[in-house]
Amino acid sequence: MTVKEGNRFLSHAGVQYPIICGAMYPCSNPELVAAVSESGGLGIVQPVSLVYAHAYDFRKGLQYIRKLTNKPIGLNLLVEKSAKRYEDRLKIWLDIALEEGVRFFITALGNPSWVIEKVRPLGGIVYHDVTNAKWAAKAVEAGVDGLICVNNRAGGHLGSESPEALLNDLKKYGLPLICAGGVGSKEHYAAMIALGYDGVQLGTRFIASKECTAHEDYKNAIIRAEEVDIVETVKISGVPVSIINTDYVKKMGLEASHVVTWMLHHPKLKHYMRIFYTVRSVFLLKKSNSKGSSYKDFYQAGKSVDGINSVLGAKEIIDSFVS
Ligand SMILES: Cc1cc2nc3c(=O)[nH]c(=O)nc-3n(C[C@H](O)[C@H](O)[C@H](O)COP(=O)(O)O)c2cc1C
Missing domain, CATH: 3.20.20.70 (Aldolase class I)
Structure with missing residues (x-):
């Protein structure tokens, strides 16, 4: 092309x-x-x-x-x-x-x-x-x-x-x-x-x-996944992120709790919530990336997995x- x-x-x-x-x-x-x-x-x-x-x-x-x-x-x-x-x-x-x-x-x-x-x-x-x-x-x-x-x-x-x-x-x-x-x-x-x-x-x-x-586990999860395995969650950063629907993700669920959702939309609290989520996601994603499933299989990926x-x-x- x-x-x-x-x-x-x-x-x-x-x-x-x-x-x-x-x-x-x-x-x-x-x-x-x-x-x-x-x-x-x-x-x-x-x-x-x-x-x-x-x-x-x-x-x-x-x-x-x-x-x-x-x-x-x-x-x-x-x-x-x-x-x-x-x-x-x-x-x-x-x-x-x-x-x-x-x-x-x-x-x-x-x-x-x-x-x-x-x-x-x-x-x-x-x-x-x-x-x-x-x-x-x-x-x-x-x-x-x-x-x-x-x-x-x-x-x-x-x-x-x-x-x-x-x-x-x-x-x-x-x-x-x-x-x-x-x-x-x-x-x-x-x-x-x-x-x-x-x-x-x-x-x-x-x-x-x-x-x-x-980690190899992350790469293999991408290779195995199909479009239907990609889901959206707000649990990592407070806004939608697409990830592979692994067993860990299924166990954890995709939605934030009502209290967290309320805090994420509160005019005064939302700024601090975003900072908290950002810092938390920095650690969570870093560990999943380097340790694979031996930590938590929490893998960001898009629907491009299909190809x-x-x-x-x-x-x-x-x-x-x-x-
Ligand atoms: C694991 C992961 C981390 C990402 N981190 C960032 C980021 O830090 N900054 C950014 O602008 N985009 C980020 N993106 C988006 C990518 O730069 C790119 O736009 C996106 O992955 C394209 O979709 P694809 O995964 O279907 O190819 C990230 C994507 C993935 C999969």
């Missing part, structure tokens, strides 16, 4: 193929990010993953990736209003990334204006994760260069609209649109490019890759998509 003539994402990112390995906490280990970029796609660094899950000093982690590939990489910044310490940390990470030559950024969850102000004078590009037209309008107003369209098939925090509906709603902005969610095979990739997307962002497919350091049948190298995945 050939991509559109003059594909703006390719020139924005400076890469060969319109395939992004999306940021994944805790699965974005530096070797995976580097392998995707080295193979002609765009590997995205997830800073919390790099520093807390994989224990790198942020600058040294970027420099390590640079040793593995000199091709472009990107950085993910979750810019939601949060604890002051986290917001300060984000600003430091952004400065370091710019100093280390990163020029492609994917923001999510909040207002990306301050990132755009900082990176644009240096030739940087900012794409923003959106799940619907309301959030897209805000991102466009802030001045983003492109939109990552997170649909209802995505792994991690998912949207509520189909890839087709999102494309229809967002094409009026005339920005490059990247399909995030549900792309696990060459056929899915070809279908999304034929539909009119400028590129795809994959998560789940790259967890089941040789370079991803996620994933084996663990492949990042280059094999990308080559098979674009061949």
Whole structure:
């Protein structure tokens, strides 16, 4: 499947193929990010993953990736209003990334204006994760260069609209649109490019890759799972996340209790609840990722599991998509 003539994402990112390995906490280990970029796609660094899950000093982690590939990489910044310490940390990470030559950024969850102000004078590009037209309008107003369209098939925090509906709603902005969610095979990739997307962002497919350091149990769970095994839960972070319906998940249930739901919507409490959930999910996901079923089989994955049948190298995945 050939991509559109003059594909703006390719020139924005400076890469060969319109395939992004999306940021994944805790699965974005530096070797995976580097392998995707080295193979002609765009590997995205997830800073919390790099520093807390994989224990790198942020600058040294970027420099390590640079040793593995000199091709472009990107950085993910979750810019939601949060604890002051986290917001300060984000600003430091952004400065370091710019100093280390990163020029492609994917923001999510909040207002990306301050990132755009900082990176644009240096030739940087900012794409923003959106799940619907309301959030897209805000991102466009802030001045983003492109939109990552997170649909209802995505792994991690998912949207509520189909890839087709999102494309229809967002094409009026005339920005490059990247399909995030549900792309696990060459056929899915070809279908999304034929539909009119400028590129795809994959998560789940790259967890089941040789370079991803996620536990074998996690990779095998992805290979075994089919679309019907993917369920949504609010129990990890307070907002819907798609996961594999393992025995542990079945035992635990998918819904938050009434009290927790009330607290998550309370104007004064919801901020603290979100912080609590974020911190809790950082530990839970890190342990499931590194220990597999011997801890808790709690695996984030999207409906793209349907097209994933084996663990492949990042280059094999990308080559098979674009061949
Ligand atoms: C385990 C996991 C962790 C994720 N963590 C993040 C994250 O930290 N930041 C982010 O913007 N997106 C995150 N995502 C979303 C991915 O970047 C990507 O958009 C999504 O996985 C695409 O759907 P797919 O899994 O069907 O390919 C995560 C996805 C997964 C599966």
